Amino acid sequence: MKKLLKIIGLLLLILAVALGIYTYSKNEPIPEGEEGKKADELAQKMLKALNYDAYKTTRFIEWSFRGKHFYKWDKELDTVSVMWDDKRVSLHTKNPKSSIVFVKNEKTNAPDILQKAIDYFNNDSFWLVAPYKIFEQGIKRNLVNYKNNKALLITYTTGGSTPGDSYLWILDEKGKPVSFKMWVSIIPVGGMEATWNDWITCESGVILPSKHDLSIGSLDMGNVKGFN
Template sequence: MKRAIKIIIGLLLIISFTIGLSIFFLSEDLPKGTQGPKAEELADKMLKALNKPAWDSIKVVSWSYPRGHDYVWDKENKSVKVKWDDYVVVINTDTETGEVYEAGNKVNDDDLFTTGLKYFYNDSFWLIAPFKVKDPGTIRSIVNYEGSDALLVQYTSGGVTPGDSYLWILDEEHKPKAWKFWTSLVPIGGMEFTWERWVNLHGAQISTFHDGIIDIEISNLK
């Protein structure tokens, strides 16, 4: 029995060491950028390419996110319904308060409400992050990435993990091709995902597929 325990502990140590080495060799340092008018101009060009005014004019949007997360976001009335498994969480996006339902019955469960709120923050960010590069509490700077200007956006407040940073890699039309991010939830800095399969949603350009360490596909968007 003791021998088996020692073998298990040894395997766990090897796995931990391997993961640590992977993080060390794969992580990139957060790049240093230059703030100022050029960074603001690049952000404006990106927002223009994606038609942010069209997104702002959309009153209600619904979509599905991987792992069975379904959303109906009433932007006009600042409300969102989050559904997964047997749960439905209705959130007031202004006050971050709301109601929780399990199998159609209203329940008092703060943990479920917090889970729904975190799902919404994460899953909506993968939907509309390009439109949030000038949100309150953001800092923008220009980074030279492989010979071209990229936009580094750092979030000092808001969301679930303030302090996260995202490097937007743009095409010739200033439309995002990919991003790299440095977040507290992901130990490997500079992880890259694509932004592709763009669709026109009442004039607004929305990416519905992200290729990275896993594939993230937005479906049922309307």
């Protein structure tokens, strides 16, 4: 038994060292950029490329996240139906205390489930509409020279579930996002890249992503809809 435990311990040590080497080799520092007018101009160019006016006038957005979380969002009323497993939360995004929690279609008082719905919505909606929110309060914008092209570094100083996260938006010549690189608290490797090039134009004219590809797999956004 002692010999087996020693072997297991040695294997775990080798695994930890290998993981540390991998993390160190893949880790990228957050690039430095310039805050101000030029950064804001690039951000405006990105919004124009994505038809921001259509996003503002779109009332309803529906999608899912990895086939596990399902959403029906009424942007005008600031409410969203968040569904997973046998749970459903009628979430008030501006006033969470007014939200209603259901388990197996029965209304219940469950603060932990409500908080989970808030966290799910914050994360999963980010992967759908993040480009449209870059001028919201608590967001810092920097212009970065990335591979001899202009890129937009966004840092979330407040709000959401993980403030402090940064994303480097890589754009095409028209300003439309093709990918971003991430420096986030939940991923130990800085600079991991995710695609933003599987766009669809919805009924309302809003342009939304249908999936994202990462080195660790894909994020499927389900049957994405935007309508009025």
